Amino acid sequence: SSMKKISIDKKLIKKLTAIIVISAVLGGGMSFGFMCIDYLRAGGNKGLIAVDESWIQSEGDIVEEDNGYQVSKSAGKITINFPETTYINKFQYQYSAPDFVECNIYVYTENIYGDKTTKKLHDSVGPIAQRSVFNVRNNVSKIVIEFLDSEVDVSLHDFIGDNTLKFNLLLAAFVFFNVFGGLYLIVFRRENALHPGIAAFVTIMIFATCLLVLQPPYGSSWDEEIHFSRSYSMGEKLQGGDTAAVVDYVNNTGWLKTHHESSLEERVDLIRNINHVGYLSGGEEYQYPLQLNSLGYILQALALWLGTKLGIPYYFVWLLGKFANIFIYALGIGIAVSIIPIGKRLLAVTSLLPTMMYLSTSYTYDVTVIVFVILGISIWIRECIERESKFEYKWRIIYCICIILGCMPKAVYAPLLLCAFFLPSSKFYSSRDKYIFKGSLVFAFILLLSTFVLPTLFAPPAVSDTRGGDTSVLRQLEYVIGKPVAYAVVLLGNIGKTFADFVFGGEGIANFAHLGRSAQPVWYALLVGGTSLTDMYSDANEEKYLCGKDKAVALVMIFATISLVWTALYLSFTEVGKVMIAGVQGRYYLPFIFLFYLCFRTRRFKNEFKVENYQMCTMLISTALLSCVMIKLILLPSCM
Numbered sequence: 204s205s206m207k208k209i210s211i212d213k214k215l216i217k218k219l220t221a222i223i224v225i226s227a228v229l230g231g232g233m234s235f236g237f238m239c240i241d242y243l244r245a246g247g248n249k250g251l252i253a254v255d256e257s258w259i260q261s262e263g264d265i266v267e268e269d270n271g272y273q274v275s276k277s278a279g280k281i282t283i284n285f286p287e288t289t290y291i292n293k294f295q296y297q298y299s300a301p302d303f304v305e306c307n308i309y310v311y312t313e314n315i316y317g318d319k320t321t322k323k324l325h326d327s328v329g330p331i332a333q334r335s336v337f338n339v340r341n342n343v344s345k346i347v348i349e350f351l352d353s354e355v356d357v358s359l360h361d362f363i364g365d366n367t368l369k370f371n372l373l374l375a376a377f378v379f380f381n382v383f384g385g386l387y388l389i390v391f392r393r394e395n396a397l398h399p400g401i402a403a404f405v406t407i408m409i410f411a412t413c414l415l416v417l418q419p420p421y422g423s424s425w426d427e428e429i430h431f432s433r434s435y436s437m438g439e440k441l442q443g444g445d446t447a448a449v450v451d452y453v454n455n456t457g458w459l460k461t462h463h464e465s466s467l468e469e470r471v472d473l474i475r476n477i478n479h480v481g482y483l484s485g486g487e488e489y490q491y492p493l494q495l496n497s498l499g500y501i502l503q504a505l506a507l508w509l510g511t512k513l514g515i516p517y518y519f520v521w522l523l524g525k526f527a528n529i530f531i532y533a534l535g536i537g538i539a540v541s542i543i544p545i546g547k548r549l550l551a552v553t554s555l556l557p558t559m560m561y562l563s564t565s566y567t568y569d570v571t572v573i574v575f576v577i578l579g580i581s582i583w584i585r586e587c588i589e590r591e592s593k594f595e596y597k598w599r600i601i602y603c604i605c606i607i608l609g610c611m612p613k614a615v616y617a618p619l620l621l622c623a624f625f626l627p628s629s630k631f632y633s634s635r636d637k638y639i640f641k642g643s644l645v646f647a648f649i650l651l652l653s654t655f656v657l658p659t660l661f662a663p664p665a666v667s668d669t670r671g672g673d674t675s676v677l678r679q680l681e682y683v684i685g686k687p688v689a690y691a692v693v694l695l696g697n698i699g700k701t702f703a704d705f706v707f708g709g710e711g712i713a714n715f716a717h718l719g720r721s722a723q724p725v726w727y728a729l730l731v732g733g734t735s736l737t738d739m740y741s742d743a744n745e746e747k748y749l750c751g752k753d754k755a756v757a758l759v760m761i762f763a764t765i766s767l768v769w770t771a772l773y774l775s776f777t778e779v780g781k782v783m784i785a786g787v788q789g790r791y792y793l794p795f796i797f798l799f800y801l802c803f804r805t806r807r808f809k810n811e812f813k814v815e816n817y818q819m820c821t822m823l824i825s826t827a828l829l830s831c832v833m834i835k836l837i838l839l840p841s842c843m
Contacts, residue, residue, distance in 0.1 A: 215394075222386045230379030234371045241292045241340065245366035248290050252364035258284050259362070271297075271360025274350045283346045283362060288313065291343045293365040293466060295336040303329035303462070304353040312341040319344075327462040328357060331476060336365075336468035338843055371467055373417060373842040380413030381830050388819050388826070396815035402822070403551040404537030407563070410555065410826055411529040415564045417837045418525075420474050420518050421459045424565035424716045425790070431566040434500045434524060437493070438508035460717040464841045478516040495654060496612035499568020502527040528570045532563035535574030543581040544588045545747050546801045548738040548821050550577070552730060553797040555825040556712040557721065557832045558790055565716075568612040569790065575609030576616055576794035583622045584801070586630060587753045588741075594623075594630040599640060603647060609794065610651050615771050616794055617651040618763035620644060625756045655771070679774045694769055697784045704789065706796060707731065711789025713828075719836040726828055734821055735803040739810045754802045761795050768792075 242249065263279035265272050272281060294310075308324040324337055326348075343364075350357060384406060388395065395402035422428040464470050506527035510520030536554045540547050553559070562569050582602040586594050606620045624644050631637035683690045705711035707728040713721030721727070741747040749757070768791050769784055776786035792799075810817065 218390055222383055226379045226383035229382050230375040233378045234375035238368055238370050242368050245290050249366050254283055254362035271358055274357045276353055278352050279350050281348045285344055288342045288344045291339040291364040293336055294339050295334055295363050295365055296359055297334055297361040298328045298359050300328045300357045301330055302355045303327055304357050306348055306350045309347040310339055311345040312343055332472040334472055336466040338466055376416050377838055380409055384409040384826055388822050392815045392819040396818055399547045400537040400541030403540045404533045406822055407533035410829055411560055411563050414560055415525055417833055417842055420477050423460055423718050427566045434503040434566055435507050437500050437504035467842055474518045477518050496568050499571035499612040502531055525564050529563050532570050532574055535578055539577050539581040543584055545741045546738055548818050549734045549800055550797050552734045552821050552825045555829060557829050558712050558714045559793060561715050572609050572613050573794045575605045579605035580798050587749055588747045614651045614654045615767040616764055617648050618760045620648050622756055622760050679779055693782050705792050711792055715836050721832050730824060731800055735800045736808050737810050740814050748806055757798050757802055761799055
């Protein structure tokens with residue numbers, strides 16, 4: 204048997220090696236093919252095409268200098284007329300600007316029929332880089348750079364058309380990870396069906412790493428610069444010393460959230476700049492006082508500390524901190540899939556949704572919340588399904604620890620702790636045992652709520668949102684307590700208006716924050732809806748399901764959690780007396796969204812597919828949809 208085990212391991216290694224080689228060849232081949240196509244399309248205009256001064260005309264308040272042009276604070280326009288229609292792959296110009304300035308670029312080209320067309324691009328220049336590069340990939344007769352009104356002067360020089368050979372490493376990496384992930388799901392489908400937790404872990408690691416590699420080298424997720432600063436500050440407490448200048452740098456580049464780089468070259472320039480700034484000691488030290496939500500930063504802080512300690516380039520330190528979140532997310536979901544007796548494929552599909560995956564690659568404590576809440580929910584579902592067995596003490600402790608850890612950064616999810624309160628008496632060893640456990644649950648629930656309810660009630664801040672607006676927790680509480688029926692109508696109205704988009708739409712499940720969101724959420728709705736109805740497999744041969752009471756408990760706790768989320772945002776971020784609650788986002792539903800989907804599971808549907816083929820198909824579809832979002836929102840706009 205030991206010889207057989209060794210031979211099986213060798214066979215698996217051979218398959219894995221073949222998958223890696225095929226993925227690398229296809230990734231490199233795809234990038235090489237694109238490089239050759241662009242190079243061949245240039246025809247006789249290969250290489251760099253320097254723009255002659257005689258081709259340039261300027262309009263508006265522009266001063267011609269010895270080495271270029273200076274655009275004053277008022278609007279100005281620079282027009283480059285090519286002597287003849289010329290193929291341009293990429294166009295670039297050097298600049299210097301003390302602050303961020305926006306401009307429009309008009310590229311006059313020919314379409315496939317030879318007709319004249321105009322392509323409008325939006326560009327931005329600023330102090331972070333000194334070069335603007337944008338993709339053209341067409342025959343060009345004229346390029347116009349139009350600067351809008353600004354508060355600073357901008358100098359431009361060295362206008363160049365670039366038709367050189369360019370190997371795109373990010374494109375090669377994207378193809379590699381996608382081919383590798385797809386082949387892994389196909390080739391190892393039998394092994395994955397036997398170990399769905401491992402399959403979920405590996406798949407998440409592959410595609411989250413792909414997403415991480417494609418992401419820009421600055422905060423593009425929700426409040427990511429804040430979460431990064433906190434994580435770095437915690438790591439800094441371990442090592443001492445000065446804060447790196449890159450912390451101030453990241454915190455002061457909010458412009459980039461909505462003005463992304465438009466080419467691979469700009470991405471490389473930004474990475475070089477970050478690496479340079481990363482070696483400088485900073486100015487003002489950022490101090491983050493430890494508190495309950497600090498739990499969500501521990502692994503990120505350790506990764507940042509380790510990367511800084513090793514002295515690796517700062518861009519890779521930045522990636523290492525994010526990779527810590529990917530690992531805890533993949534590991535937690537893998538364990539949850541192993542624990543839960545039903546809905547394993549549904550949980551894997553839910554975990555691969557774009558918003559979930561995007562958060563796993565971001566600096567945030569949301570990953571800690573999502574992972575531990577899902578782990579706790581998985582244990583509760585396990586106890587609901589295993590009706591004949593007792594709720595063992597070790598599982599009670601793990602359940603409570605998971606939910607409490609998940610709620611520490613965001614206590615609004617505390618109602619989910621009470622799911623276990625409604626377990627039947629048969630799950631306990633005695634009446635005394637039942638009362639002690641359920642009493643402990645209620646005590647823990649009240650303790651969690653007290654972390655944000657009591658300070659709000661006894662010491663409400665005069666202004667709750669420092670970013671502006673007429674916000675006040677105290678005055679909002681007067682509305683809620685004084686007119687509870689009116690507030691209930693406001694609450695239900697706001698929940699109802701957004702529910703579909705948060706649970707089945709692009710806002711909740713296909714959202715990449717400042718990078719954009721999917722415009723076709725119907726595919727995700729079909730995926731999660733279809734998987735909810737068809738994932739009828741369980742660990743044992745006998746049929747296992749959540750009964751009506753279990754589903755009712757789940758839905759009531761979900762509604763209570765949603766109500767707490769909306770009320771918290773109503774008190775803190777909504778202007779006093781407004782009926783539209785501000786600040787609530789679809790990502791706040793993610794910790795319990797799987798439990799909601801699971802409530803649609805019904806015994807009326809029969810699934811005749813082999814579990815290995817079913818799991819392979821659902822996960823392939825999930826990863827394909829995720830890759831489509833990556834292509835549309837990141838790869839094409841800023842990595843080509």
